[in-house]
Amino acid sequence: MADIPKRNIPGGNVPEGQHPSGKNEEAGKATLSRRRVLQTLAAAGGATLVGASAEVFADNKIKGWPDRKGMLTDLTECVGCRTCEKACNRANGLPEPEVPFDEKSVFEKKRRPTASAYTVVNRYENPKSSDKPLYRKVQCNHCNEPGCASACPVRAYTKTPEGAVLYNKDVCFGCRYCMVACPFYVPAYDYESALDPRIVKCTMCHGRVKNGGIPACAEACPVGAVTFGKRSDLIRAARERIRKNPDRYVDHIFGEYEVGGTSWLYLSGVPFDRLDFPANLVEKPLVEQTKGFLSAVPLVLTIWPALLGMCYASTRNKEGKE
Amino acid sequence: MKEDTIAKEAGFPVRFADKLLMGMPLSEYARTLITPFNIVAMIILCIGFPLIGVRFAKGLAAVTHASNEYPWSILLGWGLFSGVPLSATGYVMATAVYIFGYKQYHSLVRLGVLTGFMGYLFAVIYLLIDIGRPWRIYYPMAVSYGPTSVLFLVAWHVATYLTVQLLEFSPAILEWIQARRTRKWAILITVGMTIGGVILSTLHQSALGALFLLAPGKLHPLWYSAFIPVFFFISSIYAGLCMVIAVSTVAARWLRDKADHQFLSNLDPQTVGLGKAACIVMFVFFALKLIGVAHDDNWALLRTPYGIWFLAEILLFILAPGIVLTVGVKKGSATLVRWGAFHAVAGIILNRLNVSILMFNWNLPNHFHDIIPPAREVAIVLSIITFHVLLFRWILNRMPVLREHPDFPEGHG
Numbered sequence: 142m143a144d145i146p147k148r149n150i151p152g153g154n155v156p157e158g159q160h161p162s163g164k165n166e167e168a169g170k171a172t173l174s175r176r177r178v179l180q181t182l183a184a185a186g187g188a189t190l191v192g193a194s195a196e197v198f199a200d201n202k203i204k205g206w207p208d209r210k211g212m213l214t215d216l217t218e219c220v221g222c223r224t225c226e227k228a229c230n231r232a233n234g235l236p237e238p239e240v241p242f243d244e245k246s247v248f249e250k251k252r253r254p255t256a257s258a259y260t261v262v263n264r265y266e267n268p269k270s271s272d273k274p275l276y277r278k279v280q281c282n283h284c285n286e287p288g289c290a291s292a293c294p295v296r297a298y299t300k301t302p303e304g305a306v307l308y309n310k311d312v313c314f315g316c317r318y319c320m321v322a323c324p325f326y327v328p329a330y331d332y333e334s335a336l337d338p339r340i341v342k343c344t345m346c347h348g349r350v351k352n353g354g355i356p357a358c359a360e361a362c363p364v365g366a367v368t369f370g371k372r373s374d375l376i377r378a379a380r381e382r383i384r385k386n387p388d389r390y391v392d393h394i395f396g397e398y399e400v401g402g403t404s405w406l407y408l409s410g411v412p413f414d415r416l417d418f419p420a421n422l423v424e425k426p427l428v429e430q431t432k433g434f435l436s437a438v439p440l441v442l443t444i445w446p447a448l449l450g451m452c453y454a455s456t457r458n459k460e461g462k463e
Numbered sequence: 464m465k466e467d468t469i470a471k472e473a474g475f476p477v478r479f480a481d482k483l484l485m486g487m488p489l490s491e492y493a494r495t496l497i498t499p500f501n502i503v504a505m506i507i508l509c510i511g512f513p514l515i516g517v518r519f520a521k522g523l524a525a526v527t528h529a530s531n532e533y534p535w536s537i538l539l540g541w542g543l544f545s546g547v548p549l550s551a552t553g554y555v556m557a558t559a560v561y562i563f564g565y566k567q568y569h570s571l572v573r574l575g576v577l578t579g580f581m582g583y584l585f586a587v588i589y590l591l592i593d594i595g596r597p598w599r600i601y602y603p604m605a606v607s608y609g610p611t612s613v614l615f616l617v618a619w620h621v622a623t624y625l626t627v628q629l630l631e632f633s634p635a636i637l638e639w640i641q642a643r644r645t646r647k648w649a650i651l652i653t654v655g656m657t658i659g660g661v662i663l664s665t666l667h668q669s670a671l672g673a674l675f676l677l678a679p680g681k682l683h684p685l686w687y688s689a690f691i692p693v694f695f696f697i698s699s700i701y702a703g704l705c706m707v708i709a710v711s712t713v714a715a716r717w718l719r720d721k722a723d724h725q726f727l728s729n730l731d732p733q734t735v736g737l738g739k740a741a742c743i744v745m746f747v748f749f750a751l752k753l754i755g756v757a758h759d760d761n762w763a764l765l766r767t768p769y770g771i772w773f774l775a776e777i778l779l780f781i782l783a784p785g786i787v788l789t790v791g792v793k794k795g796s797a798t799l800v801r802w803g804a805f806h807a808v809a810g811i812i813l814n815r816l817n818v819s820i821l822m823f824n825w826n827l828p829n830h831f832h833d834i835i836p837p838a839r840e841v842a843i844v845l846s847i848i849t850f851h852v853l854l855f856r857w858i859l860n861r862m863p864v865l866r867e868h869p870d871f872p873e874g875h876g
Contacts, residue, residue, distance in 0.1 A: 253531060292677055294615035295607040312607040315595015317534035318614045321823075322677040329531045330595070332524035338595035421680040421826075431613050434673040434692050438616060438666055445662045449562055453654060456564030 205285050209304035210350060211372030211404040212359060213379055214278055216416065217389055218366035221248065221262055221276035228361030229260045229280075232346060251417070254280060256331040259343040260358060265416050277416045278358070278367070281306060281327045281343035282396060283404035286426030289319035289328060297340075304372060304404040305345035313339060324400055324422055345404065372404055379408055401426030482639065485860060504849050511846020514839050518592055526839045527593075532824055535593075537836045540819040541844055542589025545812045547621075547671055548695070550582025551703030552710070553628050554664040557657040559740075568733055570726045573635055573864045574714065575707050577855070580628035583621060585851050592843070613673045620667035624660065631656050638871050639862040646871070669696040675818060683822040685764055685773040688755040691818075697748050702811040704741040708734050708804035718859050723866035731797035738800035739792045745785035745807065752777050769825065776817060780810030 227242040229235070236257045240247055248264035255261075260280035267275045283306045290298035290306065297313045300306050308328075315338050320328045331338040346356035350369075354360075359369040368375065376397060383390045395413050396403035399422045407413070414420040423430070473481075484492040518526045529536040556575030559565045591597040603609065603618040630652060637646035672695030675682050688694065715722060715730055756762060764770045784806035791799030820834055827833070859865060 255531065288677055291611050292614065294603040294609045294612040294618050296609040297607070312599075312602055313595070314597070314599035314602050316614060317529075317595075318612070318674065318677075320531065320534035321674070321681070324678075324680050326532055330534065331522075332529060332531075333522045334595075335518070335520055335522040336596070338522065419680055423679055427677050427679075428611060430676040430679060431611075431673055433689070434613065434669070434676060435611070435616070441665055442662060445665060446658055449558075449658045449661055453562045453658070456562065460564065 206300070206302040206304065207373075209285075209302060209372050209404060210345070210369065211283070211304055211375050211406060212345065212356065213368040213370070213375040213406045213408065215366050215368070215382070215408045216275065216277055217408065217410040218364050219262070219276040219278060220364055220366075221245075221264055221274065222363060223247075223262055224361045224363055225278060225358035225367060226258065226260055226262060228357040229343075230258070232349070232357035233259060233344070235259070248274075252279075253329075254327055254342060255329045256333070256341045259341070263417070268411055268415065275411065275416060277418075279325075279327075280358075280405070281345070282325055283343075283345055284400055284426070285402040285404065286400075286428055288322040288324060288400065288427035291426075291428035291431065292318040292322035294318065301347060303345075303347060303350050305347040305350070306404075307344055307347055308340050308342060310339040315339075322427060324419055324427065372406070375406055379406060382408060398424050400424070401429075479640065482861065504853055507842075507849045508846050511842045511844075511849070514843050514846075515592055517839070518843070523593070523595075526837070526843060528834065528836045528840060529593075530833065532827060533820075533833060535819060535823075537816075537820065537840060537844060538589050538593040540816050541812075542593075542847070543586050544671060544815040544819040546582050546586040546589065548668060548699040548702040548811055548815060549706050549808065550579045550586070551664060551668065551699040552576070552582070552706045553579025553631065553703075554657075554660040555700060555703035556707060557631060557653075558661050561654055561657045562661070565736075567729070568736070570729055571707055571711060571733055571737075573632070574711055575703070576628060576631045577635070577858060577864055578706060578710050579703075580625070580632050581851065581855055581858075583625045583628060585847060587621065587625065588847060589844075613670050613676070617667050617670045617674070620663045620670065624663040624667065627656050627660050627663065631660065635862045635864055638868040641870065664699070665696060668699040669693065671695050672818070675823075678823070681824055681826075682818065683769055683825040684759060684761055685756065685769060686818050686822045688759060690751065690755050690758065694748070694751060694755065697744065697751060698811060698814065701741040701744040701748065701807060704737045704744070705804035705807040705811075708737050708741075708801055709808055712801050712804075714859060714865055718856065718865065721859055721865050725867065726865050734797040734800050734804075735792055735795055738788045738803060741804065741807065742785050742788035742792060745781060745788065749777060749781045749785065752781065769822070772817075776810070776813055780806070780813050784810055 223242050230238070230242070238258065248262075251263050252258075252261040260278060262276050262278050265275040265277060267273050283300075283304055285300070287298060287300060287306045289308075290296075290300060293313075294316065295312045295314060297309045298306055298319065299309070315330075317330055317340075319340060320326075320330060328340045328342045330340055346354070346358075349356060355369040356367075359367040368378070370378070376394060379394045383392055383394075389410055390408050391410065391412055393409075393413065395407040395409065395418055396405055401424070407418070409416060487495070514526055523529050523536075527536040527538060529538075552575040556568065556572045560568050560572050587600075591600065594600065599606075600618075601622075603615050604622060609615045630649065633649045634646050637643075637649055669692035672691040672693075675687065675691060676689075679687055711730060711734070715727060719727070756765070765774060784803045787803035787806060788800055791797070791801075791803055824830055824833075863871070
């Protein structure tokens with residue numbers, strides 16, 4: 142509640158981007174935490190009208206973290222060497238895989254991130270030239286407004302100012318709704334674990350980034366297919382590449398707008414659905430899908446008691462007349 | 464019906480033991496337990512319960528089909544998504560009698576509330592087996608709040624409503640153990656609890672549907688709709704009505720000696736009356752499903768195989784039982800209404816399984832292969848269903864649910 146007085150910070154009055162970034166960030170934080178406090182109250186069932194106004198604030202004031210970082214995967218560069226998989230495995234202390242990282246036979250099946258691999262590379266046939274296969278690196282896309290975070294009933298997910306979407310196993314009780322909600326089928330669950338299961342997914346090497354480093358996969362990539370940087374810069378760079386090489390790329394930066402935009406962006410030489418990117422995504426953040434329903438909750442909580450009380454009174458009234 | 468075989472002077476533990484054994488000596492009670500039904504039930508429990516142990520020893524992977532693509536298996540598809548609408552019995556009956564004043568259904572309220580309470584209790588049991596760290600189940604209530612989550616709402620409401628239903632059913636328990644003074648207090652809160660129950664039910668029944676709003680690309684468009692919360696809520700109303708018909712039919716047949724004359728003699732007209740209400744709601748639901756198709760302009764999808772399956776669901780499992788119920792009501796035939804009610808209950812289960820399992824991830828390769836549950840998971844579900852039935856029977860055998868307690872006439876408060 143202590144954050145509420147901060148609402149007068151002039152974040153909304155000044156054109157975006159003209160603030161020193163630190164100050165802007167503080168304004169964003171104040172708005173965020175105010176929304177959280179209000180929503181907690183509303184959802185707990187008490188402050189119904191406050192809940193409705195929190196929705197209004199959420200729409201108008203939150204622009205996300207302006208300096209958030211991102212990654213750009215240029216799928217036309219990727220040669221399928223799996224060096225990124227190996228670097229990721231080492232950087233995150235994951236268990237050694239059964240099949241070594243230089244083994245190409247893994248490409249015979251389509252793989253996905255699992256409880257022991259944050260990222261995997263899959264091979265696809267190239268419609269342009271059959272002797273030069275295409276590769277796609279798969280990992281968490283670190284959405285701007287993540288579906289997993291909207292789904293989590295215990296707020297185990299956080300979108301950090303640095304761009305990574307982080308998971309906190311200390312509050313998770315293992316309902317796996319985040320996995321239902323993720324449009325990219327990213328979060329993996331440790332189904333083998335009886336009493337200590339957790340969600341496993343890419344952290345965009347948040348610790349390394351915090352210390353001024355770059356994610357392990359980007360650092361390891363021998364052909365520069367994975368670039369780390371400020372998301373807004375990466376989008377500009379990706380546009381530039383498409384403009385300079387219109388024959389090399391399809392005119393689409395995957396992740397710029399999908400489900401409200403993701404921190405991880407992709408360029409491709411073939412339409413994205415050829416590489417199993419989901420083609421049926423909405424452009425709005427997923428949280429928008431449930432907003433209408435959740436807004437109706439306080440209305441039901443307020444109106445139903447009166448309505449049902451009236452029905453009861455009417456019944457009693459009739460009984461009295463009989 | 465022996466309510467009291469031991470003199471009042473005996474101490475409470477002695478009297479309570481007598482109640483547990485239904486007034487029989489232990490040896491006689493043990494003999495009554497050896498029936499073909501109980502033997503089959505025991506066999507199912509002996510297979511299923513150790514498998515629940517396997518889940519807690521080796522993880523979900525050892526017993527369910529759940530995977531990274533299919534996080535929710537039939538433990539939830541059946542136990543939560545089908546179990547909760549079928550447990551709408553409590554709020555439907557309590558509202559009809561206490562709020563709308565349909566007193567002629569009074570003798571069915573306790574059965575409705577008990578069915579609802581047990582349904583929610585077992586939904587939570589399925590949940591405790593399914594979630595990764597069941598001992599943290601109270602976290603959304605006390606440790607870390609995720610108010611943007613529809614599941615946050617479901618967690619709060621199911622927990623609260625379970626308590627509300629226990630309070631609603633408490634007069635029966637208190638009559639059973641003859642706690643007169645406490646019972647008076649329990650009766651006083653009836654109307655308040657009923658209204659609270661409707662509010663909670665409206666919200667969490669619809670919320671179970673709203674959970675899938677977050678997965679627009681994963682659930683087939685014929686089942687995914689902005690109206691899905693409304694679908695789930697409206698269909699829960701007739702699910703509750705038809706379950707009361709179904710459960711009372713079963714109880715009146717196999718536990719006839721535990722029911723009093725009032726219960727048995729009123730049952731047929733009550734069944735027809737409930738059928739009348741149910742068929743109206745079913746036609747509303749059928750119309751809503753069509754509006755759902757129109758709203759998203761999904762008519763073209765009806766020609767696909769999935770469309771045929773959608774049509775089969777709404778024609779054979781919503782419209783058809785609705786018509787059976789209508790004919791039964793018109794003819795005043797309780798038997799026909801009962802058939803319609805069982806059919807409608809099957810339709811509800813099909814609808815919830817369609818949304819939560821059959822049509823979820825419909826566009827993944829190998830979909831229909833990956834959703835087939837392993838025998839172990841089926842055995843777990845069967846053993847929990849069996850335990851559910853046994854516990855339900857245990858209560859009906861002892862507490863005044865199908866009958867009034869002689870010491871508490873008009874006691875169904």
